[in-house]
Amino acid sequence: EVQLVESGGGLVQPGRSLRLSCAASGFTFDDYAMHWVRQAPGKGLEWVSGLSWSSGSLGYADSVKGRFTISRDNAKNSLYLQMNSLRAEDTALYYCAKDSSGRLQNFDYWGQGTLVTVSS
Amino acid sequence: DIQMTQSPSSLSASVGDRVTITCRASQAINNYLNWYQQKPGKAPKLLIYDASNLETGVPSRFSGSGSGTDFTFTISSLQPEDIATYYCQQYDNLPVTFGPGTKVDFK
Numbered sequence A: 001e002v003q004l005v006e007s008g009g010g011l012v013q014p015g016r017s018l019r020l021s022c023a024a025s026g027f028t029f030d031d032y033a034m035h036w037v038r039q040a041p042g043k044g045l046e047w048v049s050g051l052s053w054s055s056g057s058l059g060y061a062d063s064v065k066g067r068f069t070i071s072r073d074n075a076k077n078s079l080y081l082q083m084n085s086l087r088a089e090d091t092a093l094y095y096c097a098k099d100s101s102g103r104l105q106n107f108d109y110w111g112q113g114t115l116v117t118v119s120s
Numbered sequence B: 001d002i003q004m005t006q007s008p009s010s011l012s013a014s015v016g017d018r019v020t021i022t023c024r025a026s027q028a029i030n031n032y033l034n035w036y037q038q039k040p041g042k043a044p045k046l047l048i049y050d051a052s053n054l055e056t057g058v059p060s061r062f063s064g065s066g067s068g069t070d071f072t073f074t075i076s077s078l079q080p081e082d083i084a085t086y087y088c089q090q091y092d093n094l095p096v097t098f099g100p101g102t103k104v105d106f107k
Helices: none
Strands: A003-007 A010-012 A018-025 A034-039 A045-051 A058-060 A068-073 A078-083 A092-098 A114-118 B004-007 B010-013 B019-025 B033-038 B045-049 B062-067 B070-075 B084-090 B102-106
Touching: A003 A092, A018 A034, A018 A092, A018 A114, A034 A078, A045 A068, A045 A078, A045 B084, A058 A068, B004 B084, B010 B019, B019 B033, B019 B084, B019 B102, B033 B062, B045 B062, B070 B084
Parallel strands: A010 A114, B010 B102
Antiparallel strands: A003 A018, A018 A078, A034 A045, A034 A092, A045 A058, A068 A078, A092 A114, B004 B019, B019 B070, B033 B045, B033 B084, B062 B070, B084 B102
């Protein structure tokens, strides 16, 4: 059974940093691309970042480019999101999602999310 | 960036009704279009990939069609468990982008 478990969310002041983690199990992690998708309270879905199976292809939403960094450790079956210079508008539930392929295409499994609140 | 629009933004229907949602891309995206269902308090679920392919385990009352810039998502006979918000998503170009969502509820 595919499981994705996010951690690392919390309350953080504007301008500070936070690192999210996603522990994956139930599939061959290094065969698949992985993503972070967020959802602000009461709002729609926003893709944040994605990383191909080999880390050879990656992308970011314009809203986080230059502030957030995605990475993966295939030996640990883990995905990360380093978030710097956080802003109030980064407040959201952050989902870790698995792609059905090794490239950046879709999200066939999702975690339950970790909440990030940016506020002073 | 490719902008995705959806219409309507919300709709009310009865059990058994045929429900259709349209999604339009700001430029041609081939068939690189997926559809998701999100129920309140839950993570989204992939229903349709590559415009018209039904994800494994998804009921056949859900379908998708289209190519280029215009896409359609259909529920052939609305069931009570289908009450949710539906999103389209393109992956032709990075960044990946979602439509704003269509909320489906009962009349």
